[in-house]
Amino acid sequence: MVPEIQHQILLSKPVIAFASSDSAHKLPLLKHGIVNIDSVEFESLMENQRGKKERAGIKVKQSDVATILYSSGTTGPVKGVALTHRNWTANIAGGMRPVRTIQTVGYCTVPLFHAYGMALSLRLMASGECLVITGGNRRFDMRKMYSVIEEYRVSQLALAPPLVVTMAGDAEVMDGYDLSSLEVVICGGAHLSKSTIERLKNRLPKVQLAQSNGLTETTGRVFATLGPDETRTEGATGKLMANCEAKVVDPETGAALPPMKPGELWVRGDLVMKGYVDDEDATAAVLGREGWLRTGDLCYINNQGYLFFVDRIKELIKYKGYQVAPAELEHLLNGHPDVVEAAVVPYPDEEAGQVPVAFVVRQPGSNIVGSEIKDFVAKQVSHYKRIRRVIFIDSLPRNASGKVLRKELVIKLSTLTSKL
Template sequence: MILARFDYFAAVEHLLKFPNVEIVQGYGLTESGGGATRMLGPDEAKQHGSVGRLAENMEAKIVDPSTGEALPPAQGGELWLRGPTIRKGCVGHDKATAETLDSEGWLKTGDLCYFDSDGFLYIVDRLKELIKYKAYQVPPAELERLLHSNPEIADAAVIPYPDENARKIPMAYVVRKPGRNVTAGQIIDFVAKQVAPYKKIRRVSFINSIPKSPAGKILRRELVSHTLSSGSSKL
């Protein structure tokens, strides 16, 4: 089974349901014309959390989104891809083509990633999902993984919340597990002990369920819209 983009938790769930099935991860986009990375064999499959190494004939680099400078291994930035299967552009949409493809044929994926020293790719988040807190950028997916690790929490989503001083602050919508009574303060402290100060969750609201698409993607826009219209009252 090959999973793309941010399906790490889906892979774990399938592994628990089908213990005798080998599950590996890969990564690809519509714009890449297929898989850009893949895992081969049981040894590579042990790199949990990674989506594998580059596929044949595919080039990649991690780029600083602000400067366009290529970054070394272990540093996070936007993933750029180039290869024979990369699309040539958007028909009739020159502006969209220019925004996603540079003059040398590099596809700007919009995904925040990094390579380790062995060439394995790790996806952190979508660039457009990053929360701009003061001069820092906070990836919601990182905070959501921490929240999911809390035994009191069934599900969670992190969104930007307007703030006069910081511009945006990370806010968490949390679904408690049945019979659990974890408080907002406990959740804030739980995350604060594991992240840098600028990544701390600063606001929590409890809801019955996280809105998601049929594919399981968090519908952050719905949460943001609800927050702005109702002052983050209970859903």
Template sequence: MADDETTNPSRLIDPRSGFCPDTNTFHSLRPRVPLPPPSQPLSLTQYTLSLLLSQSSAPAPNATVLIDAASGHHVSYSHFLDQIHSLTSSLAASTSLSRGHVAFIVSPSSLHVPVLYFALLALGVTISPTNPLSSHSEIAHQVQLTNPVIAFATSATSHKLPTLPLGTILLDSPEFLSMLNGNRPNSDRVHRVEVSQSDSAAILYSSGTTGRVKGVLLTHRNLIALIEGFFRLTSESRQKQTETEQPQPVSLFTLPLFHVFGFFMLVRAVAMGETLVLMEKFDFESMLRTVEKFRVNYMPVSPPLVVAFAKSELVEKYDISSLQLLGSGGAPLGKEVAERFAAKFPNIGIVQGYGLTETCGGAARMIEIDESQRHGSVGRLAENMEAKIVDPVTGEALPPGHKGELWLRGPTIMKGYVGDDKATAETLDSEGWLKTGDLCYFDSDGFLFIVDRLKELIKYKGYQVPPAELEHLLLSHPEISDAAVIPYPDEEAGQIPMAFVVRKPGSNITEAQVIDFIAKQVAPYKKIRRVSFINSIPKSPSGKILRRVLVTHALSAGSARL
């Protein structure tokens, strides 16, 4: 028996947790997903469209792929594919864009952006989309990092851009529309550029919540590996449901397409032949109206939106009975919020996932509704992924049930940070392990739990206090609509937990009541000792709390008391 274990290390892997005590490594409990040979030339566009067309249940040519929520304008799959072919051909003919060039994109979500992404990727051009609300200085920093040769913007955003070698093309100009809707070229035009899977596909920007924004370099193979996993697992799940044949799934995107979560969910949805409803500007009531109007089945969301669903009375005004599932990601979703949502919407499931821009957005997720009952978890390790839980002090890799920094390794891990070798070396080790900076643990069933960001832990008299734990408790209070917890400097304790609280309309909850509410539920060292009431919590597009903004606000407001 011992000899078998020596020659077959997989025998050592606990089938329940995925942990191998020999290497102190966690392995995915998902079936291994085969990937195309690395040497095979293949762009993300070519791969995604091949998946779309290979399905036995591929959408009919007149089936809808994109809907603009505001105008109601529909784009069919046949027209969408024609636009990709036309734009690819037009860009190749009218510009000197070539494989390896970078295209900078500054545009809100629109029906044109998905076509632009697929066309550029087909040409081997690296796409680099940014938040259209970025300031001049933020864009200048990103342009300096990525060195783009061309930009795509709108009339409202182009003024933020410097002059680039191939200029700026406006997505709302007649020139661009003619490129989109020109005569359809030879149908295999989109495949003529030979793109290597190891070529750069996208430079996406990390949220910058704990430092200056970094450009995360993802390859075609990184993204192919991610989508292949989603495609195989979703296909299997759908095959199980064949007896209750469902209409074409309709997803609503409140996520910005420049963010990794929105980007990969867009590509996944096209590969699966789904219908996407895009919202340029998010507004909670408009979102509810859109769900009702287009009979939306699924929405990828960030946790603040789940909180809004659970607490808002506006929901009662709309028919959202078509909604079957929310996919939560971008930040941890608290157990209390998930339970409150489940009590209010028993027919809508929530599956959680976890990832970083550095992992293409995917690292762990739930794939079955029964997994979603593990409240507080972000699911199990994604297919083809390995993980370690590393003690931040000793560097020792730990078994299930122990907290430490999460390290990840697998085919979706980024190539590195553009123009920042130092940051790349600090984050990626020589064996390909990505140090996430997240304090986590796996339970005995292989479910991953995110405790908090290591850098955001509050150090109270030597004790470590996770802000996320206190935030989840605060959100369970019926008079609190949103909350954030930060470290506040204290001469005696070093740091104390300070809460920023958004009251529900009509509430007069006091600082003393907030402090008392938490004190009854936590150990003494975790108590909140200072409260500030605020109109809204500043957040990144993915829903992450911008703690640095709140820390600055607290210090400037309370400097006299420091």
């Protein structure tokens, strides 16, 4: 934890830090020190008017860096993503909605240091809506979340994918609370399986599930489902946001592909980052001269303009020359009644190159065995997509945005195999 913070400080080069009293000790000495946000000193800073005249002469350009957020590091070392004032202005403008007769009450449960949480919070505040934020315990309390929705009459709930999965199967606890104010559940950060979506719709039939697709490098979402009509399109993560261009290209040649043809998603516009901090090589690897950002996502766009996510290109499993998408197998596994959630990773094989291995979280009380899981998948896929091994696990490792940390599972798999 501390080494990670040190790396982030080296990238952002702060001169002052604002931290809670239980985290301040993890930070080094800075030029202007550390301010505890739960202290009297912080309260006085919020009320102090000194320095107002000096600040009036400061000029800020749209191209200036407003924030440095950090990529998940799923494709290498953690990188500092430089996002400008123009990036955030475009994000907020693209997400503004018509004026409502009833005020929106948004509840942000996702981290504010992530593009998802920050963008949602800024949009709600910019439109004068009500924003509810809770913090404290590392372990998320679903009962506390339901009570907050009930108490504040929350209409818009922002969740990371693992909490959507929990909520979809949380019948006994959920039924004890009044969630009638809830209109929309927003989910971003990772793709939801079809079975999870169906379970949530069955639990909350009047609530819209709004999904989105985006990156820290695109200031959050670039495709999103807005409104009840778009949320009804099964499997889609929405349509292109304002102030942005997108195309699907052949990953090898960069040639644009027609609708319904899977390829790499490229995006361009005011939402795209300025670049990675102090890393010109990494910036050049994803950001072309014409401003197109290579997302690394394998997707297709249908004839109505809806985006469908297939998988991360670098996570495709290569079995005897065939490409196997882990997301497809995970979708099947998550549809099994004895499975809470699952993740599929590659494992080296001398003959095939790579084979799919599944990490599975069983439903409480289930005694299902690996052979049953493998047979379940084998009946629904081609021979080269079959699961070759099943490993049962208590929970899947995830980052703050809810993405499964496949690299940790690959390491765990290597460790388990070496012990055999």
